[in-house]
Amino acid sequence: MQRTLVEDLSAHCGEQVLVKGWLERIRELSTVTFLILRDRTGTVQIAADPKLYAELKLSTESVVEVLGRVHSEPRAKAGFEVAADKITVLSRAENLPIQINGPVLNVPLELALDNRVLSLRHRLINPIFRIQAALVHGFQTFLSREGFVQVFTPKIVASGTEGGTELFPLQYFEEKAFLCQSPQFYKQMMVGAGYERVYEVGHVYRAEKHATSRHLNEYVSLDLEMGFIEDEHEIMALENRLLAFMFSYTAERCAKELHILDVEVPSVPAAIPKIALDDALALLTEKYGKQAAGQDLDPEGERLLSEHIKETTGSEFVFVTDYPWEKRPMYTMPKGTGLTRSFDLLFRGLEITTGGQRIHTHDLLVENIRKKGLDPDAFSSYIENFAWGMPPHGGLAIGLERLTAQLLGLANVREASLFPRDRFRLTP
């Protein structure tokens, strides 16, 4: 007999069905045993004869299939239940290290991550990664429609994009190699290879030693790069439309999950506000008495600036533009005196994107690398491409876990990673 998913049961009232899933709850009364069965689409109440159930001796989270009849039952949450004729055990569960059938998962994050397969079953955790998947598929769908080509570039590299710091070293046969900290060089090269518009969804690696709620050592980067742009504002305009699409795509496909998590998907304004970094720093000093810690926003600065923009424009997003030359990598296009054609995007007080226009001419690139105190020879297999015809171009990267965490109001970015890799965590 064909399986019926829980979400389809209401169309089968009065019929015999086969349902399959995990036993989320077991309540034994004298005349009936109630089982709550959970599958990937929801939960349903099963009413079983105590004798039918007793001989099975099941624990919660065991996997079963139940042959039974759907009948209306006003006291059940859904208005119907399944009266069991036969229960077959597919896989027994026992000695669960954490209980996951409460209204909230009441265990420390480390324990939840240690027992990830269990904690992911919890009703408030499972939806996180369905929503994350929708965000990614929205990213891929929008960009494919806009003529972008999805690429897969290597994660084992001979050198870093920013000069060898914060890299995980790796033995590649006889050679020393590193894990890629960004597909930056490769996506630029793909623009130059004639694709003009490319995107990549892939892991990147940062060997940063600090353990914060905002950092992961392995994370998913949503990268894009496009050629023949006028300036960095074209990249921001694209991101504006991209985010609007991703959020409406997710709202449409994950209505149930967003409802369970009580999350409102933000409306993306037609033109996300922009503010130059210098103006932002001056504003923070003036309005909040905050002294700038160097020429950059610290986490508190990001929060306050977002607060100010929300108050004054209603937008939960803000582009911070015109970062100083000192703060940006060597491939960033300079602008005027001491600035660059680069930007960050803050969403609800956290930076989720870095982007900008890149240098596209060979001599300027070499000069900029030297000014940064780096050796052009160390980047020769990147630089040489700029002597072979490279269009003006730019792009951006969105940190997937950060985007997810901010959207869902998660306190720690590791909650938005299935199996986070951080300073002290390498398993499961």
Added chain:
Amino acid sequence: MQRTLVEDLSAHCGEQVLVKGWLERIRELSTVTFLILRDRTGTVQIAADPKLYAELKLSTESVVEVLGRVHSEPRAKAGFEVAADKITVLSRAENLPIQINGPVLNVPLELALDNRVLSLRHRLINPIFRIQAALVHGFQTFLSREGFVQVFTPKIVASGTEGGTELFPLQYFEEKAFLCQSPQFYKQMMVGAGYERVYEVGHVYRAEKHATSRHLNEYVSLDLEMGFIEDEHEIMALENRLLAFMFSYTAERCAKELHILDVEVPSVPAAIPKIALDDALALLTEKYGKQAAGQDLDPEGERLLSEHIKETTGSEFVFVTDYPWEKRPMYTMPKGTGLTRSFDLLFRGLEITTGGQRIHTHDLLVENIRKKGLDPDAFSSYIENFAWGMPPHGGLAIGLERLTAQLLGLANVREASLFPRDRFRLTP
């Protein structure tokens, strides 16, 4: 002025347009200079006054923008050309190490890979990765519609899936780690985490020392896993529908690219033929006089079997089933005496998929691991999940570069990787 893409020019006859791209060819006659300009959508002939062109002193592959007027010109390939009013240089090219404007790219593969950004511009190479992107997007689209959740699982792991062989070692802060050779464990865990159906598109790493035309040390694996299956035939049925979708999706979106490469997308039969491995080996001996080299198909065996199936059924695909227990990893579901519920899929003479049903009960898994001579303790963070309720499940993995190479008739799988990592190649 807004840029017009080459593919849209025919709708602008008689109008002024701005086109942007690379100079693929330059032909200087006494009264006119012809330039072939290439953008991501195609090529167009530009007719320029020799004086306008001469002062620019351009080499092929320089990036320019041309302001001009579209007018009909029967002698041009497209039936029209652009008469240039103004040519602006965006980025000069010089000293190209390889010439890429010939009808075929007449350089050895190593040289093409050394100069990848250039070789990718070639008319017969550029389409490969547009087609590959369509295959991937087809994979993602089909599975999302079928209720699969896209997941991202770690590539830095504490141990291998098959017992520690062929792994790239890595220093992860104080700990020794490895690059993941397959998302196998994680995708199974995601089924058990309640998602039931998951897929992943990501890199996997094999530290195999042999350099062949069929192997890469870093490649893209299209992985899926699904729960609540009856047996391995359900996985094969899904792959059958999946491939049909991926190929028709690609044929529709890449008609131009497939035409350029003169490739016919195969029709996927409603039911791809199946043959048990033992029967396949017997058939090869009987029909081709081929002696089996152990209980497996070697490359020649794969070719001959595909040839036989094509002759007798017309199918370019064949599932080889019932692999012996010795040949399959410890997580494979046993079947009868000495066999397993596993399969390979051959496409045009090459294995592009391995799949099967997995063990889903704790005790059988532990027993099987022991029988393989492995230590269950080495896999504890995997095995423990099987005591917490795991549905019957199975899945498969498709090697993206192999699939692409077989579809397009490429002789070497490295031609289907943007930046291959192989025994001796770590750059670009």
